[in-house]
Amino acid sequence: MATATAITPGSTRTEKTPQRRRGGMNKPRGIDWLMVAFVVVGAILVVAPFYLIIVNSFKSPAEYSNSGPLSIPTEFYVDGLVAFWERVNFPEKLWNSFFISGTVAVLAVLISVLNAFAIGIGRIRGRSWIVLLFLLANLLPQEALLYPLYYMAKGVGLYNTVWSVIIIFTVIQAAFGTYLLASVYGTFPKEVLEAAAMDGATRWQILWRVVFPISRPTLSVLLIFFFIWTWNEFLIPLTFLVSNATQTVPVAISVLQGDRLMDVTTTSASALLGIVPTLLFFLIFQRTLTRGITAGAVK
Structure with missing residues (x-):
């Protein structure tokens, strides 16, 4: 390996530069x-x-x-798996969770995009205060929302229906999505927007043909997170979905635990069945999630 030499007037001394290990890595330290x-x-x-x-x-x-x-x-x-499958009608609970989580994820991302476009790019008045309100909405604990939401759902006739949970989680997830995307859209290149406007594009066309394609990796990450977060929710579905036909997978798992007796093997089997769908969902969209996370780090 070639070494660099440094020769000064009146001196023949050579200095060797420290050799680096192959691959540019130094020796591991403590x-x-x-x-x-x-x-x-x-x-x-x-x-x-x-x-x-x-x-x-x-x-x-x-x-x-x-x-x-x-x-x-x-x-x-496998009797524990079979017992849980038959006791709670697991395919029905699986469909309820998938329908609620998928609908919430799509609606929350759509509402977040519209809100963030108006706040971050539309530059409406009081933008900073509106973003702050969305941040404060994410800080509210779910326990503080149960009492008013319960009576609201009762009043409009949505109690014990999946749509009550869908509406609640859509608003909750969209609040976080709006806060995140508003900050992202606030740094959107103005030159791109001005060029699209000079070409005669309307605001709707700018949103769906310019802003949406560029921010698609971020929206994909939000979609995956909203789906998983909604799938794992327990308190609100337990409160609003009281009938057996509308319950989700986490609520169905909780019915196996009694006050004085708990079947550990059946409970473990139910937890395994509850994890498998989200694990498959994550593995299917793992590449999308990785691209979305690393999109902002690569020019």
């Missing part, structure tokens, strides 16, 4: 190994609950009592 150890410990803490759910889903109650929750099952026991 702090690097410490960071790797933290990452490994964090990964174990994340994977441990999934391990417990999987191994206990395929154990019989007798084997769980004898060997404990950490051992690997000696036989493939």
